[in-house]
Amino acid sequence: MSGKQIKLFLVDGTPGGLTTAEITNWTGHVLSASRSDLADLVKRDEAQRTGAYILLGDDEAAVGNTRCYIGEADIVADRLRYHQRDKDFWDRVVVITSKDTNLTKAHGRYLESRLILLATRAGRVTLENNTAPLVPALPEADASDMDYFVSQLQIVLPVLGVNAIRVPLPKSSSRLPTEATESPIFRLRHIKLGVDAQAQQIDGEFTVLAGSLVVASWHGIGKADSTMKA
Structure with missing residues (x-):
């Protein structure tokens, strides 16, 4: 673009x-x-x-x-x-x-x-x-x-901070992935909770990728106030 x-x-x-x-x-x-x-x-x-x-x-x-x-x-x-x-x-x-x-x-x-x-x-x-x-x-x-x-x-x-109509942009199949244009894929695992998720920065947002396993709701209380906001 x-x-x-x-x-x-x-x-x-x-x-x-x-x-x-x-x-x-x-x-x-x-x-x-x-x-x-x-x-x-x-x-x-x-x-x-x-x-x-x-x-x-x-x-x-x-x-x-x-x-x-x-x-x-x-x-x-x-x-x-x-x-x-x-x-x-x-x-x-x-x-x-x-x-x-x-x-x-x-x-x-x-x-x-x-x-x-x-x-x-x-x-x-x-x-x-x-x-x-x-x-x-x-x-x-x-x-x-x-x-x-x-x-x-x-x-x-x-x-202006209004994301109501912000639809994720489709990834172009013709664009060759390069270190300069593609975010690395991050992986988070927590065996006890059954979490095995992958995420990538796409269109300026941290996006959880399809096939990831996560928990349905938040459990426990973080040690810092910022934990729940992360």
């Missing part, structure tokens, strides 16, 4: 506050904010456009400790004001629009459907969506443009 230049702007100068994200030569625009900053977010021009949004909230009982709702709207700000009243779980929102304001209602619905599909496939969060809308029919050229739009979101959202 070629390099990407991502521009982040901290609107209030505070990490974790209102943040914009863009990729050079990409028409998309991403705006991230905490729920406490919603009043400032809905005043911005981006929030008056057609687009999609992602609501995120911490929940220890959820997959990946995160609950997530994905939606779309003609005017995103109006929908977020509604969710301020009808959904309690979220504490962070990501707004996805276009810098050239060319996204239509059909584009927004296409984007919503594709994001829900990817989030379901990734399995990193508990989705709050009760339904998975079908991908609406778009002209071939528009569908191609929106698929590219989504592919750029898969790059920029993890930079």
Whole structure:
């Protein structure tokens, strides 16, 4: 994959506050904010456009400790004001629009459907969506443009700490493994517990490989507080 230049702007100068994200030569625009900053977010021009949004909230009982709702709207700000009243779980929102304001209602619905599909496939969060809308029919050229739009979101959202649609990249069979590109395979064995696992760093994440034997739940208490967080 070629390099990407991502521009982040901290609107209030505070990490974790209102943040914009863009990729050079990409028409998309991403705006991230905490729920406490919603009043400032809905005043911005981006929030008056057609687009999609992602609501995120911490929940220890959820997959990946995160609950997530994905939606779309003609005017995103109006929908977020509604969710301020009808959904309690979220504490962070990501707004996805276009810098050239060319996204239509059909584009927004296409984007919503594709994001829900990817989030379901990734399995990193508990989705709050009760339904998975079908991908609406778009002209071939528009569908191609929106698929590219989504592919750029898969790059920029993890930079903002949002991994809901981060599907592991398939390993290319044509690429020859080299020491520079392939992580070594790590092995962990614990005969008493029946653990025999292998793991490798793939796409920037430590991934347990297929065929590994592990225990179903954590047993015992670590000597350090960091043990359970590892």
